[in-house]
Every structure is written in C-alpha cells, then in structure tokens.
Amino acid sequence: MTSPLKRTLTRELPQHEGQTVKLQGFVHARRDLGGVQFLVLRDVTGVTQCVGSGLTLPLAESSVEVVGKVKAHPKAPGGFEVQVEDFRVISAATEATPVEIPKMEWNVNPETMLDYRVVTVRGLKERAALKVQAELVDAFRAHLRGEGFTEISTPKIVSAGAEGGANLFPIDYFGHPAYLAQSPQLYKQIMVGVFERVFEVAAVYRAEEHATSRHLNEYLSLDVEMGFIEDEEDVMGLENRLLASIMERLRATSQAEFELLGATIPDVPAHIPRITLMDARQLVTEKYGHPVGGKDLDPEAERLLSQHFAETEGSDFVFVTKYPRAARPFYAHPELNEDGSVNGEVTRGFDLLFRGIEITSGGQRIHDYGMLMDSIAAYKLKPESLEGYTEVFKYGMPPHGGFAIGAERLTAKLLGIANVRYARAFPRDRHRLTP
Amino acid sequence: MTSPLKRTLTRELPQHEGQTVKLQGFVHARRDLGGVQFLVLRDVTGVTQCVGSGLTLPLAESSVEVVGKVKAHPKAPGGFEVQVEDFRVISAATEATPVEIPKMEWNVNPETMLDYRVVTVRGLKERAALKVQAELVDAFRAHLRGEGFTEISTPKIVSAGAEGGANLFPIDYFGHPAYLAQSPQLYKQIMVGVFERVFEVAAVYRAEEHATSRHLNEYLSLDVEMGFIEDEEDVMGLENRLLASIMERLRATSQAEFELLGATIPDVPAHIPRITLMDARQLVTEKYGHPVGGKDLDPEAERLLSQHFAETEGSDFVFVTKYPRAARPFYAHPELNEDGSVNGEVTRGFDLLFRGIEITSGGQRIHDYGMLMDSIAAYKLKPESLEGYTEVFKYGMPPHGGFAIGAERLTAKLLGIANVRYARAFPRDRHRLTP
Numbered sequence: 001m002t003s004p005l006k007r008t009l010t011r012e013l014p015q016h017e018g019q020t021v022k023l024q025g026f027v028h029a030r031r032d033l034g035g036v037q038f039l040v041l042r043d044v045t046g047v048t049q050c051v052g053s054g055l056t057l058p059l060a061e062s063s064v065e066v067v068g069k070v071k072a073h074p075k076a077p078g079g080f081e082v083q084v085e086d087f088r089v090i091s092a093a094t095e096a097t098p099v100e101i102p103k104m105e106w107n108v109n110p111e112t113m114l115d116y117r118v119v120t121v122r123g124l125k126e127r128a129a130l131k132v133q134a135e136l137v138d139a140f141r142a143h144l145r146g147e148g149f150t151e152i153s154t155p156k157i158v159s160a161g162a163e164g165g166a167n168l169f170p171i172d173y174f175g176h177p178a179y180l181a182q183s184p185q186l187y188k189q190i191m192v193g194v195f196e197r198v199f200e201v202a203a204v205y206r207a208e209e210h211a212t213s214r215h216l217n218e219y220l221s222l223d224v225e226m227g228f229i230e231d232e233e234d235v236m237g238l239e240n241r242l243l244a245s246i247m248e249r250l251r252a253t254s255q256a257e258f259e260l261l262g263a264t265i266p267d268v269p270a271h272i273p274r275i276t277l278m279d280a281r282q283l284v285t286e287k288y289g290h291p292v293g294g295k296d297l298d299p300e301a302e303r304l305l306s307q308h309f310a311e312t313e314g315s316d317f318v319f320v321t322k323y324p325r326a327a328r329p330f331y332a333h334p335e336l337n338e339d340g341s342v343n344g345e346v347t348r349g350f351d352l353l354f355r356g357i358e359i360t361s362g363g364q365r366i367h368d369y370g371m372l373m374d375s376i377a378a379y380k381l382k383p384e385s386l387e388g389y390t391e392v393f394k395y396g397m398p399p400h401g402g403f404a405i406g407a408e409r410l411t412a413k414l415l416g417i418a419n420v421r422y423a424r425a426f427p428r429d430r431h432r433l434t435p
Numbered sequence: 436m437t438s439p440l441k442r443t444l445t446r447e448l449p450q451h452e453g454q455t456v457k458l459q460g461f462v463h464a465r466r467d468l469g470g471v472q473f474l475v476l477r478d479v480t481g482v483t484q485c486v487g488s489g490l491t492l493p494l495a496e497s498s499v500e501v502v503g504k505v506k507a508h509p510k511a512p513g514g515f516e517v518q519v520e521d522f523r524v525i526s527a528a529t530e531a532t533p534v535e536i537p538k539m540e541w542n543v544n545p546e547t548m549l550d551y552r553v554v555t556v557r558g559l560k561e562r563a564a565l566k567v568q569a570e571l572v573d574a575f576r577a578h579l580r581g582e583g584f585t586e587i588s589t590p591k592i593v594s595a596g597a598e599g600g601a602n603l604f605p606i607d608y609f610g611h612p613a614y615l616a617q618s619p620q621l622y623k624q625i626m627v628g629v630f631e632r633v634f635e636v637a638a639v640y641r642a643e644e645h646a647t648s649r650h651l652n653e654y655l656s657l658d659v660e661m662g663f664i665e666d667e668e669d670v671m672g673l674e675n676r677l678l679a680s681i682m683e684r685l686r687a688t689s690q691a692e693f694e695l696l697g698a699t700i701p702d703v704p705a706h707i708p709r710i711t712l713m714d715a716r717q718l719v720t721e722k723y724g725h726p727v728g729g730k731d732l733d734p735e736a737e738r739l740l741s742q743h744f745a746e747t748e749g750s751d752f753v754f755v756t757k758y759p760r761a762a763r764p765f766y767a768h769p770e771l772n773e774d775g776s777v778n779g780e781v782t783r784g785f786d787l788l789f790r791g792i793e794i795t796s797g798g799q800r801i802h803d804y805g806m807l808m809d810s811i812a813a814y815k816l817k818p819e820s821l822e823g824y825t826e827v828f829k830y831g832m833p834p835h836g837g838f839a840i841g842a843e844r845l846t847a848k849l850l851g852i853a854n855v856r857y858a859r860a861f862p863r864d865r866h867r868l869t870p
Contacts, residue, residue: 044585091802127629134586148479196478217592407588428592433592
C-alpha cells in the first residue's frame with residue numbers, strides 16, 4: 001500500500017532538491033483551485049506545501065502520504081515545495097475540525113480551544129510550546145546528572161501535606177483518607193540521606209480555588225535537593241549553572257520554536273544578581289513609588305524589581321534572598337547570627353524572579369533535629385502531626401537545600417505565553433477536568 | 436569549620452594514594468577497640484574504612500567529615516583505607532537507627548524495613564536498586580529521543596478510566612468526582628497526532644486490592660506510542676532496540692550495583708523471539724504438561740515459556756503475540772484477514788516476557804473511527820461513556836501502537852529482587868500509605 005521509498009521529513013527537504021521523496025503527515029491546510037490542488041502537509045518537523053492536479057483532497061487533519069519531487073520555491077514555507085506524483089490517504093478525518101487549526105489565535109476563545117484540545121493541541125504554536133518544554137526538562141536532567149545528581153521517583157499519594165495541609169486534593173485510598181502530594185519536599189530531603197544530590201520531574205497537585213493565568217492545579221515540578229552544602233549560596237550557584245545549561249540547550253535545539261512564538265532565549269549571567277527581600281522592598285518603594293506591604297513581594301513588585309535588574313544589570317533573572325520566617329514554612333533554615341544562634345526573623349530562603357515573575361522557591365532546609373523541633377514550636381505546629389516529617393532528622397541528615405521550578409510557568413514565561421495553561425498539554429484548573 | 440580541602444569521593448581514592456584527602460559522608464558502621472577506632476564512611480559512590488585513634492565516634496548514620504591519608508589496604512572494602520588526621524561531626528544522629536543498616540537482609544522482617552524506610556533506604560542494596568532504576572529510566576528516554584520521540588506530560592487527574600473503569604482511586608476534585616489515571620493510554624494516543632512519536636515517564640495508579648510480590652498500587656510507567664506504523668511488528672522492533680540500548684547503558688554504568696546484588700545484565704538478542712499466544716499455550720502444554728486455561732498465560736505458564744526460550748534460543752526475552760480480543764481492551768487493533776476484513780478473534784496485541792514474567796503489554800491500536808465504533812459495540816460498551824476517548828479519532832489519526840514498561844518490575848527482575856516493593860523508594864500497597 002505505502003510507497004517503498006524511505007520516509008523523508010519535511011525538515012530534510014533541502015537535502016533532497018530535485019529528488020522524489022515520500023512524505024507522511026497531516027493535512028494542515030488545503031485549497032482546491034479546480035485544476036490544481038494545494039495541500040500543506042504537517043509532520044513533526046514542520047510544514048511543506050504540496051501541489052498536484054486531479055487530487056481529491058480529504059478533510060483537514062487527515063493523515064496522508066505524498067510522493068513527489070522536491071523543488072525550490074522561495075515563497076513556500078521552508079523554501080521548498082513538493083510536486084505531487086502519488087497521493088494516498090492513510091486515515092481520513094471523518095469530520096471537519098471544530099476550529100481551523102492553522103488559524104487559531106490564543107487570545108480568541110481560549111476556553112473553546114481548551115475544550116477541543118484533543119485536536120487544537122496539534123497547532124504549530126501549541127506544539128512548539130510543548131516541544132520547548134520537553135527540551136527544557138531534558139536539559140534540566142542532563143545538567144543535574146552531570147553534577148552527580150540521581151533521579152528519584154517519590155509517592156504522589158500521601159497521608160498528609162508536606163507544606164502544611166491546606167489546598168490538598170483528597171483521595172479515597174482503600175477507604176483510608178489520603179491526599180495528592182503538593183510537592184516531594186519531605187521525600188527529596190529523605191533521599192539526600194541516600195544519594196546526597198537528587199532530582200525529580202513529576203506532577204504535583206495544588207487544590208487552589210483561584211483560577212489565574214499563572215496557576216495550574218496539576219503541574220510538572222522540577223525538583224532539586226542537594227546535601228553537604230555550606231549554605232543557600234551553594235543552592236543558588238547550582239540553579240544559576242542549571243539555568244545557563246538549559247538556555248544553552250534551547251539555543252541549540254529550539255530556535256525555530258522561539259521564532260515561531262516571537263520570543264527570545266534569555267542570557268543567563270555568570271552570576272545572577274542577588275538582592276535581599278528587605279532591600280528589594282525598599283528599592284521598589286523608593287524607585288518606583290510602589291509600596292510593598294505584607295511579608296512577600298506582590299506581583300507588581302516582582303515586575304518592577306525585574307524591570308530594575310533588566311535595566312541596570314541587563315539580567316532577566318534576579319534572586320531575592322533572606323526571606324522572613326513569616327513567609328516561609330517551618331522547615332526553612334533560619335539565618336544564623338554571628339555567634340551561631342538562630343535569627344528568629346530571617347531565613348535562608350530565596351525566590352528566583354524571571355522577567356517579572358517568580359519561577360522558583362528554594363533555600364536551605366533545617367537539618368538539625370533540635371533546631372527543627374524548636375522551629376515547629378515557634379510556628380505553633382503540633383509535633384505529633386509532623387512525626388512522619390521529623391523522623392528522618394534523628395539520623396544525621398547533612399546540611400542541605402534545594403528548589404523547585406514549575407516547568408509550565410518557566411515555559412510560558414520563556415515563550416511569552418500569557419496563560420500558563422497553554423504550556424501544558426491537558427491543563428487542569430478549577431473548572432476543567434477534561435479532556 | 437570545614438576543611439578547605441576539596442571534597443574527594445570514596446570512588447576516587449585510588450587516584451589519591453599517599454595523599455591527604457577530605458571525605459564527607461555518613462557513618463555506615465563503626466567499631467571502637469579502645470586505642471583505635473574504625474569507621475566505615477559511606478558516600479554516594481561507595482564505602483571506605485577510616486582508622487584513627489582518640490576519636491569519639493558518633494552514632495551510626497551521623498554525617499561526618501574525615502581528613503586523612505589514603506593508604507592501600509587490600510583487605511579494606513575498595514582496597515584502600517584512610518588514616519584519620521582530622522575528624523568532624525557535621526550532623527550527629529540523635530538516636531540509634533531502628534535496624535542496623537549494614538546488616539539488613541531483605542528476607543528478614545520486610546515489613547519492618549518498609550516501616551523504617553526513611554532510614555533503611557540508605558542501605559547499600561536498597562540504594563543500588565534505585566540507582567539502577569535511575570539509569571534504566573534515563574537510558575529509556577535517551578534511546579527514544581534518539582529515535583525522534585518527544586517527551587510528554589499528561590494528566591493524572593482524569594474524569595474516567597482509560598482501561599475500562601475498574602480499579603480506580605477516586606479523588607474529590609473541587610466537589611466533582613475524578614480519578615487517578617491508570618495509564619496515559621488515551622493521552623499518549625492523542626499526542627501521536629501532535630508529535631507522531633511520544634513517550635512519558637510518570638506514576639500511574641491501580642486500586643487493585645490484592646497485595647502480591649509483583650504489583651504496586653503506584654508505579655512508574657515507561658510509556659511509548661508511535662504513529663505511522665505498518666503494524667505491531669514496528670512496535671516490537673522499537674522495543675527490541677530500546678531494551679538493547681538500556682542494557683548497554685547498564686553495562687557501562689551499573690556493573691557495581693549488579694555485582695552487589697548478585698545479578699547479571701541480560702543480553703538482548705538482535706531479534707527477540709516471537710511466539711503467538713496460541714502456539715505458546717500449545718508448547719507449554721505439550722512440552723511441560725502444564726495445561727493453560729483462560730484467555731491469557733498464567734504466571735506458571737509465563738515461567739515455563741521463558742524457560743523454553745532461555746534453553747532453546749538463549750534468550751531471556753520473548754514476545755508473545757496475537758493476543759485474543761477477549762484478553763485485550765476495546766482499543767486493541769484486530770488482526771485483519773487477507774481480504775482486509777476484521778478478524779474477530781485475534782488482535783495485534785503482544786506481551787513481552789523477561790525471565791519468566793510479563794514486563795510489557797503493547798500492540799497496535801485502532802486508529803479508524805468506524806472500526807473503533809464497531810469494536811465498542813462488539814465489546815458491549817456504551818459509546819457515550821467513551822466519547823472523551825473516541826473524539827480524537829474523527830480527525831485522521833494515523834496507524835499507531837505502543838507499549839508500557841513498569842519500571843519497578845523491570846528493575847526488580849533485572850536485579851533478582853523478589854518483591855517489587857524494594858524497587859520503589861516509598862512503595863504504596865493495599866496496607867501501606869506511609870512513609
């Protein structure tokens with residue numbers, strides 16, 4: 001049935017000028033001018049215009065095979081077109097698509113596009129976002145393996161929340177109450193006792209009621225934890241190198257996707273600027289007249305602080321350091337005073353801002369059992385409810401710290417995608433459980 | 436506090452004979468003979484004996500730093516020992532471990548070991564299993580990327596089960612009923628329409644009540660789906676190459692772990708033997724006198740069939756092909772008769788057996804909308820309950836197929852670990868929700 005020719009990908013066409021090739025893919029777009037038919041074939045590497053006569057074109061999105069001669073054609077996408085000699089429908093679409101895939105715009109009817117995601121996800125921009133994410137995630141792992149990290153897989157069905165108990169999705173686990181994990185926090189810390197340096201790439205779950213353009217209820221968390229550190233500076237140094245490595249990979253593999261989306265790959269400074277949260281608040285207030293209340297930076301303050309470092313240091317990234325205890329969970333390592341005593345106000349926690357938005361929370365964690373118990377008391381938490389967490393700290397945990405990056409949020413911010421839901425294949429939000 | 440020397444890993448000691456090095460790690464074992472103290476230090480790369488005098492040894496599992504001279508010592512583990520010049524406790528254990536980590540045996544009190552998994556997981560064999568799994572998973576991804584596959588991340592919170600609806604864990608999703616995904620089956624098929632060839636590494640969930648040595652309620656599924664295939668032979672060919680690539684990686688990275696566990700890395704034949712399910716039943720019945728009832732092979736039949744191919748063809752692997760429809764879900768592609776009509780009895784589904792146990796189910800899937808509807812009717816399922824599944828098949832899905840490998844089961848079988856729970860860091864079973 002199929003032509004005995006080896007399949008050629010559309011990306012490879014420039015190497016086959018003048019030759020007859022076999023393409024396989026989907027009917028991305030089509031036009032029948034009577035005597036001549038145009039068909040834009042989409043495969044995993046791109047799109048190509050195919051021209052023939054006497055063809056009966058199937059509905060858009062049908063899978064087809066085209067055999068034809070490759071000809072340079074400056075006006076065609078990719079600079080080449082294929083003159084159809086043989087045409088075969090591999091699998092015919094039985095209905096017109098609910099939206100025209102090549103004409104989708106993300107700002108028009110976004111909910112409709114998500115309703116029909118099973119087919120709209122085939123769009124060129126849609127898949128470009130997911131392709132960039134796949135590269136980004138692979139570069140994340142490759143860099144960490146290079147620095148001696150071991151990949152782990154930890155439970156997502158848990159008996160209690162690692163971050164305090166709010167915003168958990170309940171599961172019926174053989175009649176016992178259980179929850180979906182909000183983060184692998186405790187488990188990645190435990191695994192520092194095993195492999196010293198660990199990472200995990202896995203979905204995590206936040207039952208947050210709000211539906212914003214930056215939150216997902218299920219997202220891919222890129223988690224890192226490293227032991228035998230001096231302090232959080234080691235962790236920030238790692239994240240700095242890691243981001244540089246990820247952007248280097250994207251420059252090598254994903255230029256086409258960035259161009260399609262009109263985005264640029266950021267430079268990562270050899271030393272990402274750092275500013276303490278206290279200084280950041282003062283700067284935003286004094287320079288931009290934006291008063292910062294509360295214990296953290298609000299979204300507008302994050303935007304202004306990023307703007308400042310972009311303008312003054314040319315950096316798209318900035319670490320905000322020394323978060324107050326009030327803004328951090330009980331396991332955050334407190335800053336120490338010069339005499340080694342605990343500073344009750346400030347932690348070794350940090351955030352990383354990228355182009356105006358927080359993409360990481362991280363820091364050093366408490367490893368000393370006594371200090372952890374004191375912290376639990378200071379936070380007015382019940383030690384017995386945290387026994388699952390505190391147990392491992394009886395067994396000589398080394399100083400350690402880590403961070404987590406939300407893969408979709410980083411992808412969206414890199415590509416200038418306004419709503420993080422388009423950086424996930426099948427997003428889950430407050431109102432969306434399908435497809 | 437810490438020595439200014441750069442940290443040396445125990446694996447690197449042979450390169451430092453006669454030099455003074457700094458080691459960091461955990462107190463794996465210790466012995467105080469009064470005038471002389473022995474300490475076995477464990478870091479991520481191995482263990483080393485350290486000898487000193489006048490040392491006050493902390494409890495086992497404490498994090499420590501040792502500065503000392505490297506000396507060849509044929510009887511010491513690794514062939515070298517470190518003569519302690521400076522010794523520092525980084526983080527002291529505050530309690531003795533509930534079991535002695537170096538003396539654990541997997542066949543003694545397995546439940547106790549899992550109860551104390553937060554610290555027993557530090558054992559050399561325990562971590563070797565997880566380390567091998569990390570390599571295996573990475574090799575899986577690397578091979579598939581090399582063959583043009585794209586990594587995807589699909590929802591684990593779903594509105595219905597992909598495999599038919601049984602054995603699902605219910606979730607309360609903002610007051611709506613939802614479930615934990617049993618497999619990414621539908622989603623990986625949808626994504627064939629986007630990237631043609633996709634894979635996913637993610638946890639899946641089976642609410643199976645039975646507690647056997649080969650089942651987990653949460654496990655890491657290595658999922659593959661490829662489009663534009665001719666038939667299931669393309670899928671088996673891929674899996675054959677993939678397994679060869681994984682074993683090649685393990686030979687390069689994981690010899691020490693296999694030795695520690697007394698296991699050998701299998702050779703993967705260039706062409707893994709295939710046998711149809713019908714022939715397999717007949718063979719097992721006639722050669723071994725083991726009658727095979729039901730629609731599938733029972734565990735004993737799997738063992739005998741593997742034995743046959745190990746003895747006659749020297750292969751640890753065998754594909755069992757052409758599964759009957761009764762043993763496969765509705766989406767399994769039926770075998771076609773010579774005239775192209777559907778064979779109502781047999782599918783293009785296969786299993787892969789490895790050393791006596793099934794490690795993969797796979798096959799070609801139905802891509803034709805009409806054939807899918809006919810199959811749903813033949814299985815006496817309600818089309819309206821499967822609309823979420825069938826929708827995408829209206830849009831020209833190409834012929835495709837795939838398979839899934841359970842990472843823990845493959846790891847356990849490779850390493851000769853009798854219970855699959857020891858191939859997962861924190862297993863979930865019928866009775867175990869913590870740690």
